[in-house]
Amino acid sequence: MLNNAQGLMQAAGMDMNAEEPIVPKKNPAKIAAIPATPAAAAMPAYLQKLQAAIATKISAADKAEADKLLQANGSNVNAANAAVGLWMGKMPLQALYVMSKAAVADATNPNTLNNYASMLSMAGAEQLALPILQRLNQQYPRNSTILNNIGQAWLGLGDLLKAEQYLDSAIRIYPGHSQANLAKANIAESKGNTKAAAEAIRKSLDESFSNDKVNQLRKYGERYNGSNLRLPSSMPADALGLHRFTWPAYPVTVEQSQLLEKEWQQLKEQCRKEGEVLKQKFERTQQQAFEEQEQRNKALFAYNPLSGAPPPQPLPPFAEAASIKLRYYIEDKDGGQQFRIQKLAQAMADAHQKVALLDQQRQADLKAVQEKYDPLIGEGRPNPLEAYCAEYNAVNSKFLAAANPLLERSYKNWLDENLRRLNNEMYYYQYIQWPTQFEATKLQAKISWLSAIADQPVQFAALGPFCKSKPQTPPSGKGLAEFDDIACQYNSTMDLGVFQITSNCSRLSGHIKLGPVEYNRKIDMDKDILLAASLEVTAGVSKGWEKGPVAAEAKAEVRGKLEWNEKQMTNWTVTADAGVSVGSNLGYGDKSIEIAGATAQIGMNSGPSLSGRGLLQGVQIK
Template identity: 30%
Template sequence: MRIIIFLLLISFMIKPAFSQTPSKKEMQQQMLEMSNELNIQIADLEKQIADAKKNKADEETIKELQDQLAMLKKQVAMMGGLNKQIGKVSEKTFQQANEEGKNIVPKRDATRINSLPKKILSDAELVTYVKNLVDEVEKALPAAEKTEALKIYNQTKEKYKSAAAISNAATGCWIYGHWEKALFLAGRACQDNMKDPNNLNTYASFLTMADGEQAALPILQYLDKKYPENSTILNNIGQAWFGLGDMENAKKYLKNAINSYPDHSMANLTMSTIYKSEGDTSNAIKAIKRSIKKAYTEDKDHELEKLGGKLEDDDIEFNYPMEDDPLGFDPFFNVFPSAPAGVAEAPKAWSEWNAFDEAIEDLSKKIAPDEEAAGKRAEQFMMKMANPTFNQPVLKLHKTNARNIAVRKLPLALKKKSAVTIEDVMKEVANGFHDATTNRLNALEKQREADMARITAKWAKCEGSLNKPAYCSDVNGECREREAVNDNFMKQAEAIINDGRAAMLKVYRQNKAKINQYIKLTGYGALNDYAERMQNFSKEVWQQNQWLYTYTANFTSTYKSLLDRPKMFSKCGEDLSSAPKQTKQLPGFKKPDCPHSATVKLPVGKIKEKCNTTKIDESKLKMKQDNAQQGDFEFKVGDVTVLDEDDDVHLKIGEITEITDEETSSVTNGPEKKESSDPSKTFNVECDNSGNIHININKIDSQKSGNDNNIIKSTVNSGSTGNTSSLTGFGSHLMLTR
């Protein structure tokens, strides 16, 4: 079976020139063509390096070329090694791989199904069964892996004196690609504490993903009887039946898991595969959309597209945190100068508006250099990203759920207008002001002009020398009348302008969540590495991202035009331009930190997530890059804080701030349900038949509790959901006896 996996992996690596698994000759020919293309690139790079040295190019340029050359030579060497491996494989095996790759769901495996116990095991029978099973599994594992796993077991047991810690170590080994060690440790954890349902569930999950479904089911059926309606157990039973090719039982248990928790990502994903195999495309689309909702992956997205479905904004949740008003826009709506309520207030208002206009100009001038510098950094960064030697560490650092979901969700949110740019909102804000004021101010101005025309006509009668009206003797009379009209105009205009400002603020507040959503998705979707080979998230680098400066610049450019400068008139004989000059200090924009931070500590290593980056500690256990089961590692937790460095025996996350449920329970409730918020246990494992595991994490020492967001998701597979059992898990059945 491993040979078949190898062939299918190779067929995915080469160019997609064939509609099915290629023949041995076709595969070798295409790999030869790829090697020839690489050799041409190598020759060209060698010439570039020689020319660069001859022309005395800078050392950094030469080093980048040399790094590219070294990478290409490694690729050629790898292709050569793969070609040798293909040469050892028979044409019959190629044909077998082609046939097995056609199946959507596994064929019914009657032999393994018939090997299952005819009844649910009792407590005593379970103990005997598991002990015998663990012995058989250990016999099937490679000696070197058992030796290393035993060292981890002894060290963990001595340090923590806890079977739960050993089970945690098993899960860590699986995440790190050491599936053999994971099976060994999970089995030992069960032997050490057979009463812990989490240990049993975890072991059964690993067995299922190792194509040992028939070995896992007796354990899972025992747990199901003890803890009925537990969605975690129901899912794992459904996945096991799926792997055995019993679709009737698989659907029964998976649907029950979904009834308990409608958005169960793994149960829905497998149900989508089953629906697809039955030709029920409509339900296949609905199921995979439910799977995507809380656990988006690119693979699911592509599968949805193949089914003819279309992803919408509401189909993906994005629950990562961002502070309110992250760029500091709110205070700007509280610093507009007041409209004068009469001629007496006009001089002060005139000075305030002059100072306001100057402050905006100063702010624009201050922002411009920073925006230009950010643009240059972004341009240099994108040029470097064209070089695989530079971009691979950057992309690896950002290979997280947070970034993947943000990048995918942003265009969908913009289309639905659940996320909006500040430019669009500012247009609506301006329209809100003008809709509330323009017609009313125009009518008020029209009345003022009529009053002024009346005054002009009245005092025109005083221009002649004969028969002047008595009021003509009042030399300041006309000025006082005009002042009174202007004073009345400004009082009424102030009320209208205040209504407009209220309308403007209302529009902004209505759109504030949408602005924040745009900022959040943009920020989490950004690549943050302007420094070569940066290994960790940097707040300072994140705050230098171009989008921050572009967004504040766009806000500033539209801010001044939100509302018009009110018309102001002075008292008789007063000149507004001579009013004392004032200065105005506008609020400063914020440079927010990215608030998402979490650390999960395992006995074999730590996984730290900051913002949209992940750092995997390999000081105790190396990630297996060459393991056929190694896939994309994705880590997702809720809003948590970084853990203290302690030696607690439990897998822990930081304080969960947004959960208020104070439910408590004991181990008698069984493995943690997908939809539950029980804080009393460490974690439990759910699986599907692609080697994917979901680990529900709970904080141990707090009354606050976790929910479905608090999940580690690791993909440790060599195939995709829906292929035959030889493509799932480890690619070889563990035909275990009881």
């Protein structure tokens, strides 16, 4: 059997032995068949004709299946949003069927009309989508979602000049528009302009990451550094709570040294004991992570793509994006982490060298004091013990006052860099690693921090000969601070009636909701496909509805961005204003968001894929 993309492209009349085109060839016949843009009053009639035409391409079994899923999920399902869910559930024909009914039922809803036209365009009926989109463009000018979809439709028809005009308009309104920039990259590549293609694909990546785009940029001979890449949640200043760990002062007099040396000894012993406990936990957790990875590897090896089941995830959903961002932090940001560490290491080495010279001077001065007073000590001699003690202590105090501030400054900078490094790495690793491996990595970070604290090279000095020790205050007995636990604070769901999306740091999944009914279906490899696109989603109190379908530039209390390629969802992020609760379960400081499909406003942006062009091949309005 042909694979799904090959089957549809062959159905669309493409030569399967030819090299796959970057952009479609111009199709004069389809362009000539574009109906006139209907007036607002004529839109219902156009949609009814379109529904009848679409119905000829959808089997009775597919229609019945879509109806069954809608009924299984209750009467409150928003049919238009449910159609988007079916589209994402690799059921594009069922989605078109449901959306055609939703459009006829509500011929004035701009989101429904836009999303319907977007589906038509991606399924190969660009000529029938354009009248709807042009009408929307007249009603809602300067809407990036509409302009992108018009541009994608013209691109599907092979008219690159018109496609670029609309895509450029969408990008002028929203420079980071993911799908418009992706299409612009393909057009530029088709013209041999890889520099412009790279610039466009980089903008698309900044807005919505996928590894396919990274590979496309690599094809143009460039590397994505991720400097403008955004991950789902913001980076906390000190997620592990490292700043709460304190240590004794560095002594600058002999008297302080007598008190503080015991406190430093206590701290080092506490760090050693806690480090041993953490090391044992790390070894157990690392073993568990290893066993879990073996199970994932077995599942990947055993996966059957013909089963209809979703493939196992080889990596967490945001792992590749976070890895690129971490690489940027290590290599590029502020001169690069390695450069900063080398600079700080050199500063510490310089401090140690200066302290060594100071110590040489101290030893010489102490020898001079001893040579001065030793002849005066003994039976029948003056025995100036207090003076001897005072001068000896003065030499040591002079050394401590010069040496310890040097060491403290250099090590403070070193510890500050370690605090930033560990917290930043933990932020990225929560996306890069599976949960159990991340637990092991956190334990390593804690061990590293305790070691860094305990390894501070504080200098101490003893009282001079014949000095009388003062009563010693015992160490405070203060325990170590507790680490904060950094855990994934990003959890979100979007319910589209028949399809639900769930996302957190280690999972990005979508599934058809079956409801209480028994559900069995045979997978059709030529029709059950995922057609690349993206969604702009808003909920709660929103602004700018007069501008039509939801667009990237829209303002709302809760908004989401979802993108997928022809294999899987690649990005789903949700943001919300602080304190928002309308349309979500978001509270201040909580990163969890739920968007209900019945109330969400959704704007679909077509992508420049060729995979679905044969679904509606030959469809006509009579």
